[in-house]
Amino acid sequence: MGSQDKDNAASFSLVSAVFMVLLLAAATAGCTGTERQEDGKIVVAVTIPPEQEFAERVGGDHVRVILLVPPGADPHTYEPPPAVLADVAEADMYAVVGSGIEFELAWQEKIAALNPEMLVVDCSRGVDLISTGEGGHAGTDPHIWVSPRNAKIMVENIREGLAEVDPANADDYRRNADVYQGELDALDAEIAGALAESGVTKVMVYHSSWAYLARDYGLVEVPIEDEGKEPSPQRIEHLITQAKEERIRVIFASPEHSTRSAEVIAGEIGGTVVPVSPLAKDYLENMRHVASAFAGSSGP
Structure with missing residues (x-):
């Protein structure tokens, strides 16, 4: 198969997957919406596992978090199954890493199109990004979360997003974020000490x-x-x-x-x-x- 044929096949596969998601979301929208109303939880989609912890710690009992790229999967190549995308089609908020991670370059616009009312929060806002020469990373190193200092910024962006979609619980989100950011400060000091001593x-x-x-x-x-x-x-x-x-x-x-x-x-x-x-x-x-x-x- 030539490169053009491979590109066409990949595009067809992607279009087919999105079409399946639209059908599945339409079939289940009423049920999912009812469940959300019953449990009162804000549904938050995140791209990677560290963000899942950030959102769960800030959101506490008020949120249910959907993880798009599971542990062990490579964000450079992973494609979410239609059932997960259908779940995201009912989300209130999507916290994107925002730094050029390849999964988001391929999927963010398609996910947003599935759920136009969903708030998209850029967790990289305020982070000093590192430039790279790798075109696949859109000119920046996407791994911003491996810095506890950057993690604090990401947590704050998530908090602001949650307060926007659920202002009734904004005070809880502020308290939860303060506690977790304090733990990140302690982690920062611990890592700095260990590496300096080594x-x-x-x-x-x-x-x-x-x-x-x-x-x-x-x-x-x-x-x-x-x-x-x-x-x-x-x-x-x-x-x-x-x-x-x-x-x-x-x-x-x-x-x-x-x-x-x-x-x-x-x-x-x-x-x-x-x-x-x-x-x-x-x-x-x-x-x-x-x-x-x-x-x-x-x-x-």
Whole structure:
């Protein structure tokens, strides 16, 4: 099949999926609306698992959160099933990451078209975005949530959105956000202390997911991928030399990506590959785990 045929097939598949969603949403709209009225909950759609925690902590008992990209799925390629999109068609609010994550580049406008009355909240509003040369990320690094400081901004944007769609409970959203943002402040201080004490200055990763965390705490991220592609043999040799010279003994890879080249480099430097995911749902605990792993990544 030629590239044009593949593009046409993909477009047809996408149109078919959206058409199925429209039919399913129309068939279930009355039932879903009734359920919302009975339980009184605001329905909030989010793209990734960390946002799910943000929305649930701010919204508390007042919200039901729909997660579009589940744990373990790759936001670069994932397509939500029609049943999930039909659920989103009844949502009151969609909290988008907003920083150029590929799932949203492909799906945000289509989701908004399914539910024109839904409030779309840009969680990246107010975040200092990092520019990249990768066109697939629309010129910015999309992984804004890996910085607890950015997470505070995202939480505030979600709070403002919830207060807009549900002003009767705005005070509760403010109190919940204040508590959670305090926990994020404590996490920020904890990570800063652990990394400063470790003396680590560089971390080698398969996929460049941690640039915002690195910026906050004075680290340099060394990615194995070359502009989103598997590294060439020459690049692998260069990374092996760099790791040996800079005493890097741990390579970090997320379960959403291949670890093959990371394992090759680790084998040559006598190191290990440690799994860390930027997409784990338990945000606070996951970030503590990541910081601890980074702090212990330099060898003698």
